[in-house]
Amino acid sequence: MKRGVVLLSGGLDSTTCLAIATRRDGLEAHCLSFDYGQRHRQEIEHAATVAAALGAASHRVARMDLSEVSRSALLDRTIEVPKDREPGRIGDDLPSTYVPARNTIFLAVALGMAETLGAEAIYLGVNALDYSGYPDCRPAFVKAFADLARAACEDRAPRIESPLLYLTKAEIIRLGSSLGVDYSITHSCYDPSAEGWACGRCDACLLRSRGFAEAGVPDPTRYTLGEAGRA
Amino acid sequence: MKRGVVLLSGGLDSTTCLAIATRRDGLEAHCLSFDYGQRHRQEIEHAATVAAALGAASHRVARMDLSEVSRSALLDRTIEVPKDREPGRIGDDLPSTYVPARNTIFLAVALGMAETLGAEAIYLGVNALDYSGYPDCRPAFVKAFADLARAACEDRAPRIESPLLYLTKAEIIRLGSSLGVDYSITHSCYDPSAEGWACGRCDACLLRSRGFAEAGVPDPTRYTLGEAGRA
Numbered sequence: 001m002k003r004g005v006v007l008l009s010g011g012l013d014s015t016t017c018l019a020i021a022t023r024r025d026g027l028e029a030h031c032l033s034f035d036y037g038q039r040h041r042q043e044i045e046h047a048a049t050v051a052a053a054l055g056a057a058s059h060r061v062a063r064m065d066l067s068e069v070s071r072s073a074l075l076d077r078t079i080e081v082p083k084d085r086e087p088g089r090i091g092d093d094l095p096s097t098y099v100p101a102r103n104t105i106f107l108a109v110a111l112g113m114a115e116t117l118g119a120e121a122i123y124l125g126v127n128a129l130d131y132s133g134y135p136d137c138r139p140a141f142v143k144a145f146a147d148l149a150r151a152a153c154e155d156r157a158p159r160i161e162s163p164l165l166y167l168t169k170a171e172i173i174r175l176g177s178s179l180g181v182d183y184s185i186t187h188s189c190y191d192p193s194a195e196g197w198a199c200g201r202c203d204a205c206l207l208r209s210r211g212f213a214e215a216g217v218p219d220p221t222r223y224t225l226g227e228a229g230r231a
Numbered sequence: 232m233k234r235g236v237v238l239l240s241g242g243l244d245s246t247t248c249l250a251i252a253t254r255r256d257g258l259e260a261h262c263l264s265f266d267y268g269q270r271h272r273q274e275i276e277h278a279a280t281v282a283a284a285l286g287a288a289s290h291r292v293a294r295m296d297l298s299e300v301s302r303s304a305l306l307d308r309t310i311e312v313p314k315d316r317e318p319g320r321i322g323d324d325l326p327s328t329y330v331p332a333r334n335t336i337f338l339a340v341a342l343g344m345a346e347t348l349g350a351e352a353i354y355l356g357v358n359a360l361d362y363s364g365y366p367d368c369r370p371a372f373v374k375a376f377a378d379l380a381r382a383a384c385e386d387r388a389p390r391i392e393s394p395l396l397y398l399t400k401a402e403i404i405r406l407g408s409s410l411g412v413d414y415s416i417t418h419s420c421y422d423p424s425a426e427g428w429a430c431g432r433c434d435a436c437l438l439r440s441r442g443f444a445e446a447g448v449p450d451p452t453r454y455t456l457g458e459a460g461r462a
Contacts, residue, residue, distance in 0.1 A: 001236035032300065032418035069263065069344040101343030104383050108339040113300040136383045144375075144382035152335050152367045189294030 001026040003119040005110045005158070006056070008033050010046030012208055013125035013164055015177035018054050020163050021123045026142040030117055031059040032110050033212045037067040037075050041128045042196045046187040053185060060107050072099040075191060081191040083201040087210050090203045091133040097190055097203065103136035107145050107160070109121075114158040117197035121159040122149075130169035130211060132203045139165055170213025177217055193224050232259040233422040234350040235453050236341045236389070239264050239285070241277030242419045243439055244356035244395055246405035251284050251394050252354045254410045261348055263341050267333075268298040268306050273427045277418040284416060293340050296308060303330040305421060312422040314432040321434045322364040328421055328434065334367035338376050338391070352390040354378075361400035362432045370396055399408040400442025408448055416449035424455050429454040 004027035008014045021029045033047040044061060051059035066075055072078035072098040082095050103126065110122045126137040135141060144160045149157040164172050168197050176183065188208045189198035200223035213218035235258035237249045252260045264278040282290035297306055299459050304310035304327035313326050334357065341353045357368040366372060373393045380388040386426060395403050407414065419439045420429035431454035443450035 059300055062295060062300060064293060064340075066340075066343065068291055069293060070347045071341060099343070100346035101339055101383055103344055104339040104379065105336070108332055108335040109300060111296075111335055112297065112330070115331035116301045135385050138382075141379075141382040144379040148335065148375040148379045149368075149371075151372040152332055154366050213275075 001054070001119050003028045003030060003057075004121045004123055004161070005075070005114045005117065005119045006019055006031045006123040007058070007106050007110055007125065008047045008051060009125075009188060010043040010050055011125070012169075012183060012186050012211070013127055013172060015050045015054070015181055015183070015186045016164060016172050016179070017123045017178040018050065018056065019176055019181045021121075021161075022054055022056070027054045027121070029054075030113065031056045032106075032113055032120065033059065033061045034106060034109075035061050035063045037065040039186070040190050040192055042192055043187045044049075046185060049185045053182065054170065060113070065162045066102070066105070067097060073097045074099050081202050083199070085206065087206050090207060091131055092136040094133055094135070095203065097132060098134050101136070103134070104145070107170045111152065111158070115153050116158050118156075119158050123161045123163070125164050126162050127164045127169070127172065128166060129161055130207045131166065132207075138220040157222055168214070169207050170214035173211050173217050177215075188221075197222045197224045199223070210212060232260060233257075234288075234348050235352045235392070236345045236350045236356040237262045237339055238291070238337050238350065238356065239282060239283055240356075241417060242356070243275040243407070243414060243417050243442070244398075244403060245281045246281045246285070246414070246417045247395060247403050247410070248354045248356040249281065249287065250407055250410040250412045251289070252352075252392075253285055258352070259356055260287045261344065261350065262287045263337075263344055264290065264292045265337060265340075266292050266294045267330075268296040270305055270308055271421050271423055273423055274418045277416060280416045282414065289405070291344070294405070297330060297333070297336070301331045304328045305330050314361055314430070314434050316434060316437065318437050319437060320460070322362055325364055325366075326391045326434065328363060329365050330414070332367070335370065335376070336367070342380055347385050347386050349387075350389050352392045354392045354394070356395050357393050358395045358398060358400070358403065360398065361436075363440045399445070400438050401414065401445035402441050404436055404446040404448050406445075419452075428453045428455045430454070
């Protein structure tokens with residue numbers, strides 16, 4: 001059975017990617033999550049739940065505290081996470097939640113894992129439409145990383161699959177739903193409560209919430225603020 | 232003062248790179264080393280000594296156990312480190328000491344650090360002449376990473392400086408010596424003794440030892456095997 005490495009945060013996008021790798025593309029999926037000092041560390045437990053639910057062959061968690069080298073609201077609780085932004089304006093600028101070079105780092109570790117496993121592809125759930133404006137979620141970045149993989153690993157280089165790149169959040173939710181994804185076990189919020197409830201106000205929550213509304217799919221997320229706090 | 236991030240293993244090449252960044256290019260150098268599960272973990276202490284000796288502005292050690300995702304003789308003590316290879320044949324194939332995607336991972340973390348610090352360059356001591364045959368030490372790899380950095384960080388992207396790329400080991404040693412580098416504080420061996428003495432027989436030792444001989448510079452390395460064990 002052919003193998004794929006799936007970068008899995010436990011969020012809506014990467015969970016859909018895992019379903020695509022296993023249920024659409026028929027790969028043996030080896031998931032990789034990161035414990036990198038993120039304030040929404042709860043996502044790692046969601047990733048483990050998602051990996052098990054979608055029948056991943058393995059799930060590894062790489063640990064590296066990026067707060068030692070980088071600065072971001074996701075790494076430093078003294079920096080505020082933007083809230084209540086106009087969903088149509090999210091993505092227009094580089095927000096404080098941007099973690100410098102995060103996707104480059106995640107893909108680099110996935111590349112080593114793919115080479116070791118003999119995997120033919122790495123799945124990355126980036127999306128350049130309903131996204132937070134991070135440059136390392138754009139098509140030019142994905143293409144540049146695929147070129148780098150070929151230079152770094154030669155004929156052992158995996159393909160870089162980013163099947164959500166040109167989809168809206170609503171289209172991603174519809175696609176995942178058609179593949180049987182249960183989004184209630186996923187986590188997107190950048191700033192969850194101690195109990196793991198979503199804030200309903202950060203970019204990730206606003207994009208997710210709007211996506212469910214547009215897709216006409218009930219939003220299973222537990223928001224701290226309840227219905228009133230949603231976009 | 233302009234800033235540079237220097238990837239510093241504490242070996243001969245990266246130490247020379249640091250001297251180039253500070254003493255030739257006049258940058259404020261911020262060094263980055265990795266505690267990645269390598270069997271020659273002693274190199275990290277050498278890196279700290281080197282950073283202090285060459286006046287680095289900072290030295291950080293990023294920790295991530297690559298043995299959790301990758302396989303290599305440098306990560307797994309049950310895999311043998313090749314010994315006594317013909318120096319002229321080193322680099323012809325991919326040896327068991329290759330760590331999949333290691334330079335991609337190191338550069339990715341350095342990229343995040345450079346973006347955070349506003350550094351204008353990342354210094355990488357790769358060398359495609361007297362090297363172990365790792366594909367991620369070649370010119371095509373360095374160029375591909377520079378392209379990736381521009382896609383990932385846009386106008387905040389640092390240059391990727393690899394000033395040793397086309398130099399022989401002897402030329403590197405002569406250049407470093409001219410910049411006042413004390414190579415006795417550096418460490419290259421893949422398989423050192425518990426006391427930190429070099430084995431004198433692995434690829435790294437053989438290339439280093441031959442480099443000093445060709446440069447006509449006394450080799451300050453403490454080899455377990457003594458003079459007789461050298462190439």
